[in-house]
Amino acid sequence: MRAFRTILAKDLRVELRTFESVPAMALFAVTAFVLFRFGLDREALEGSLAAGVLLVTVLFAAILAINRVFVAEREQGGFDAIRLAPVDGSALYAAKATALVVYLTALELVAVPAFALLFIDSWAGLAPLVPVLLLVNVGLAATGTLVSAIAVNSRARDLLAPLILLPLLVPVMIAAAGAAEQLLAAGGPSYEGLGRWVALLALYDVIFLLVGYAVYDFLLED
Amino acid sequence: MSADPALEPSQPTADPVTPQPAIELRSLRRDYADLPVLLGVSLDLARGETLAVIGANGAGKTTLLRVLGTLLRPTSGEIRVLGAALPGDAWRVRGRIGFLGHEPLLYRELTVRENLRFNARLHGLDAAEEAIAGVLRAAALTRYADEQVRSLSAGTLQRASICRAVLHDPELLLLDEPLSHLDPDATAHASRLIGARPGRTRVIVSHDVDRALAEADRTLALRADGTVGYCGPAAGLSPGDARAIYAGRDR
Numbered sequence: 001m002r003a004f005r006t007i008l009a010k011d012l013r014v015e016l017r018t019f020e021s022v023p024a025m026a027l028f029a030v031t032a033f034v035l036f037r038f039g040l041d042r043e044a045l046e047g048s049l050a051a052g053v054l055l056v057t058v059l060f061a062a063i064l065a066i067n068r069v070f071v072a073e074r075e076q077g078g079f080d081a082i083r084l085a086p087v088d089g090s091a092l093y094a095a096k097a098t099a100l101v102v103y104l105t106a107l108e109l110v111a112v113p114a115f116a117l118l119f120i121d122s123w124a125g126l127a128p129l130v131p132v133l134l135l136v137n138v139g140l141a142a143t144g145t146l147v148s149a150i151a152v153n154s155r156a157r158d159l160l161a162p163l164i165l166l167p168l169l170v171p172v173m174i175a176a177a178g179a180a181e182q183l184l185a186a187g188g189p190s191y192e193g194l195g196r197w198v199a200l201l202a203l204y205d206v207i208f209l210l211v212g213y214a215v216y217d218f219l220l221e222d
Numbered sequence: 223m224s225a226d227p228a229l230e231p232s233q234p235t236a237d238p239v240t241p242q243p244a245i246e247l248r249s250l251r252r253d254y255a256d257l258p259v260l261l262g263v264s265l266d267l268a269r270g271e272t273l274a275v276i277g278a279n280g281a282g283k284t285t286l287l288r289v290l291g292t293l294l295r296p297t298s299g300e301i302r303v304l305g306a307a308l309p310g311d312a313w314r315v316r317g318r319i320g321f322l323g324h325e326p327l328l329y330r331e332l333t334v335r336e337n338l339r340f341n342a343r344l345h346g347l348d349a350a351e352e353a354i355a356g357v358l359r360a361a362a363l364t365r366y367a368d369e370q371v372r373s374l375s376a377g378t379l380q381r382a383s384i385c386r387a388v389l390h391d392p393e394l395l396l397l398d399e400p401l402s403h404l405d406p407d408a409t410a411h412a413s414r415l416i417g418a419r420p421g422r423t424r425v426i427v428s429h430d431v432d433r434a435l436a437e438a439d440r441t442l443a444l445r446a447d448g449t450v451g452y453c454g455p456a457a458g459l460s461p462g463d464a465r466a467i468y469a470g471r472d473r
Binding site for chain 1: 291292293295309313316317319321323325326327328329330331332336340341343344345346386
């Protein structure tokens with residue numbers, strides 16, 4: 001836990017000092033919503049279309065942060081510093097994934113209100129959307145941290161990470177879209193059958209967190 | 223000039239009284255892709271001794287340090303560092319090694335003190351703030367402690383990196399050109415931190431042959447093709463012979 005807290009605190013301190021990830025993600029998301037508003041020529045969205053616009057925008061904004069999650073470690077020797085210490089690789093994985101969850105949550109604090117202002121007539125579905133988005137964040141972070149560690153030493157990492165990541169995230173998008181479609185339905189949220197989508201999201205999160213925990217030490221070796 | 227057979231490493235003995243060497247290498251080889259960088263390096267280094275590693279650019283000196291530091295896996299050969307067989311038992315020695323490489327291993331957006339605190343916590347130091355204050359004082363870096371690393375000059379950065387490497391008082395110090403970028407005053411400060419002391423084993427990579435030979439107990443001279451030109455007591459290799467190995471004129 002000591003190493004986890006130390007690495008996480010370092011990452012959050014660096015982000016607060018540089019604002020390299022979260023502002024870029026938020027700006028991207030708001031810009032995408034504005035483009036969707038004009039591109040779709042719709043003043044309001046509901047159901048599957050609303051879910052798709054929100055979740056795909058969050059997904060692509062997340063990739064901005066995922067691509068940067070190990071930049072400091074690679075460029076400034078953080079990998080070596082951490083590997084020289086008596087620290088389990090899973091602490092690095094957990095810290096990086098947690099930092100990504102924090103970044104994504106901060107993004108959504110901006111993006112979801114912007115989305116609601118631009119597209120949503122009834123805000124009744126937004127509160128129950130919060131736990132769904134948190135599960136999405138954990139899934140994106142668990143998978144994104146794993147893929148980013150695989151891609152970070154490649155010269156084509158900016159291309160490689162999304163190419164590996166996006167297919168892996170299809171189950172998250174299916175489950176999250178299924179849940180969000182019901183919560184953003186015209187006429188108010190519907191909870192019938194919502195549990196299976198939430199369960200699928202939670203199952204995905206657990207599987208990828210366990211995979212990341214199991215393989216991260218091997219990924220850190222040369 | 224070739225290695226003295228009497229100095230060839232012997233098989234580890236089972237004698238419980240004889241302390242185990244800090245470093246034991248047998249036929250170490252490391253390739254990058256299919257290119258051999260280190261070939262057939264064998265040596266023993268007792269605890270508390272200093273090994274100078276010299277050789278031309280590309281001879282594998284930095285690669286050797288990274289292998290000893292558990293940062294690179296060997297392609298073949300046997301390695302024991304502080305009693306742990308690498309790479310399998312790397313976890314046993316992490317935290318007992320201080321590594322100073324070409325990169326400072328410091329985060330540019332953090333201050334010197336924040337970087338040292340980060341490393342102290344990773345290493346689980348109990349009296350971290352006292353240790354940090356101590357190394358900063360010894361390196362004459364106290365006035366730079368709260369400067370972001372990105373704003374430091376090369377020499378100051380090197381001293382900060384030395385502070386990071388010795389902060390946890392490692393048993394084994396792996397130093398790659400430790401005095402580069404340092405003026406004479408800074409060299410004196412740095413030498414206090416990375417100098418020889420009882421119980422501390424050091425491996426120093428340097429192009430300053432005279433200084434390296436004067437400071438070392440043993441010397442490993444690598445040829446440009448990664449093979450061993452000399453391995454033995456530092457006193458057994460003259461600066462002229464060392465330069466001949468550099469230039470590939472030793473055979």
